[in-house]
Amino acid sequence: MMDNLVLMPKHEAYKSSGVEWLGDIPSSWNLKPGVVAFTENKRSNKGMKENIVLSLSYGNIVIKPEEKLVGLVPESFETYQLVEPGDIIIRCTDLQNDKVSLRTGLAKDKGIITSAYLNLSVKNGFNSRFLHYYLYSLDTTKVLYKFGSGLRQNLSFLDFKRLPVFDIPETTQIKIADFLDKKIAQIDEAVTIKEQEINLLKERKQIIIQKSVTQGLDPNVPMKDSGVDWIGTIPEHWETERSRWLFRERKEKARKSDEQLTASQKYGVISQQKFMELEGRRVTQVELNFDILKHVEENDFVISMRSFQGGIEYCAYTGCVSSAYVPLIPCELVHSPYYKHLLKSQRYIEALQCTSNLVRDGQALRYENFCMVDLLIVPFEEQVAIANFIDNQEKLFLRNITIMKDQIEKLKEYKTTLINSAVTGKIKITQEMVGQ
Numbered sequence: 001m002m003d004n005l006v007l008m009p010k011h012e013a014y015k016s017s018g019v020e021w022l023g024d025i026p027s028s029w030n031l032k033p034g035v036v037a038f039t040e041n042k043r044s045n046k047g048m049k050e051n052i053v054l055s056l057s058y059g060n061i062v063i064k065p066e067e068k069l070v071g072l073v074p075e076s077f078e079t080y081q082l083v084e085p086g087d088i089i090i091r092c093t094d095l096q097n098d099k100v101s102l103r104t105g106l107a108k109d110k111g112i113i114t115s116a117y118l119n120l121s122v123k124n125g126f127n128s129r130f131l132h133y134y135l136y137s138l139d140t141t142k143v144l145y146k147f148g149s150g151l152r153q154n155l156s157f158l159d160f161k162r163l164p165v166f167d168i169p170e171t172t173q174i175k176i177a178d179f180l181d182k183k184i185a186q187i188d189e190a191v192t193i194k195e196q197e198i199n200l201l202k203e204r205k206q207i208i209i210q211k212s213v214t215q216g217l218d219p220n221v222p223m224k225d226s227g228v229d230w231i232g233t234i235p236e237h238w239e240t241e242r243s244r245w246l247f248r249e250r251k252e253k254a255r256k257s258d259e260q261l262t263a264s265q266k267y268g269v270i271s272q273q274k275f276m277e278l279e280g281r282r283v284t285q286v287e288l289n290f291d292i293l294k295h296v297e298e299n300d301f302v303i304s305m306r307s308f309q310g311g312i313e314y315c316a317y318t319g320c321v322s323s324a325y326v327p328l329i330p331c332e333l334v335h336s337p338y339y340k341h342l343l344k345s346q347r348y349i350e351a352l353q354c355t356s357n358l359v360r361d362g363q364a365l366r367y368e369n370f371c372m373v374d375l376l377i378v379p380f381e382e383q384v385a386i387a388n389f390i391d392n393q394e395k396l397f398l399r400n401i402t403i404m405k406d407q408i409e410k411l412k413e414y415k416t417t418l419i420n421s422a423v424t425g426k427i428k429i430t431q432e433m434v435g436q
Contacts, residue, residue, distance in 0.1 A: 052111035059102030254320035
C-alpha cells in the first residue's frame with residue numbers, strides 16, 4: 001500500500017521551506033504564521049445556552065452519553081465553552097504523556113466542551129478540514145510536541161499563532177481535504193473490518209476451547225448429561241467431581257530460595273522481574289519478611305485477586321507469590337495443561353461468578369468459592385491429547401491474529417503518511433484523484 005504514494009503525482013518543482021520538520025514544499029506554496037488562520041474561541045456557556053456536552057476521544061469530537069455525565073461534571077455547565085461545527089479542538093496539556101492517543105479533533109456538532117481544551121476557529125480564506133488534517137499530521141508525527149513549553153510541555157494559543165501554516169488557495173485546501181475525507185474513510189473501514197475479523201477469530205477460539213474441554217475430541221463418542229449446568233453434556237465415560245477433591249489449598253510458606261512471582265491474566269504466573277520488564281513499571285517486592293509469602297510449585301494453580309474474571313492462573317514455575325493469592329495443588333488425576341484451558345473457558349468463569357453475590361470488581365475470590373463449582377474427571381491420556389490440540393489451535397489463531405494486527409498497523413501507518421504527504425505537498429492532489 002505504501003507504494004501507492006510513490007506512484008502518486010508530485011508538484012512540478014519544490015523549494016526549501018526553511019522549517020526543518022517541513023522540509024521541501026511545492027515552489028508555489030508559501031508559509032505564514034498561524035495568526036493569519038486561527039482565532040481562539042472563548043465563547044462561554046453563560047446562561048446555559050447549550051447542554052450537549054462534547055468530548056475529544058481518539059481524535060474525534062463526540063457527544064457524551066447522558067449516563068456518563070453523572071458525577072463527572074460540575075453542577076453547572078456555565079464554565080464550559082461553546083463549540084460550533086468546524087471548530088478545531090486541541091488537548092494542550094502534558095505533551096510528554098504518550099498514553100494520550102490524539103490531541104486534535106474537528107467538531108461536527110454544536111455543543112459545549114470543558115474549558116481545559118483550546119478551541120480554535122478558522123478565519124476566512126482557510127478551510128477547517130484542511131487545517132485539521134494539517135494539525136493531525138503534526139500531532140501523529142510528534143511535531144506538535146516541539147511547540148510545548150513548561151515542565152509538562154503544554155501548548156497555548158500563542159504557539160498556534162506562531163505555527164507555520166500554508167498560504168495556498170482555499171480551493172486547493174478543499175480539494176486536499178475532499179481527497180483525504182474519501183481515502184481516510186476507506187482506510188478506517190478496512191481497519192474496522194480487520195478488527196471485526198479478529199473478534200470473530202477470538203470468539204471461534206473460545207468455542208473450540210469450550211467444546212474440546214467439555215466434550216473431548218471424538219465427535220462420535222456416546223454422550224450423557226453431566227448433571228452440572230455449566231458443563232452440559234459430556235462423553236459417557238467422563239465423570240464430574242467436587243473441586244476440593246481435585247485441588248487442595250497449598251499453605252506452605254515461602255522458602256528463602258524462592259523467586260518472587262506475579263500472577264496476572266495477561267501473562268499468567270511469571271517472575272516479578274519479568275512482569276516489571278513487560279509492563280514497564282515497578283511492583284512491590286518483599287525484601288525481608290518472607291513469612292507473608294506463599295510457596296508454589298510448577299504445575300500448581302494460583303487464584304489471583306481477580307479470579308472471578310478468569311484469573312485462576314496456571315503456574316509453570318517454582319517460587320513464591322503474595323499472601324493475597326491462593327495456591328492450589330492438583331491431585332494425581334489432574335494434567336495441569338488441560339485444566340489450564342478448562343479453568344479459562346468462558347462458561348467456567350461465568351459459573352465461578354455465580355458462587356457469591358459478594359464477588360465484585362476488584363475483590364478476591366476465596367478457595368471456598370472455587371470449591372463450589374464442580375469440575376470434570378477426564379481420562380489422563382485424553383487430557384493430554386485435548387491440551388495438545390488446544391495449544392496447537394491457539395498457535396494457529398495467534399498467528400492469524402498477529403497477521404491481521406500487523407495489517408491494521410500498516411493501514412494506520414499508511415493513513416498517517418498519506419495525510420502528511422497530502423497536507424505538506426509531498427504529493428499533488430488533482431481533481432481526478434478526488435473524483436476517483
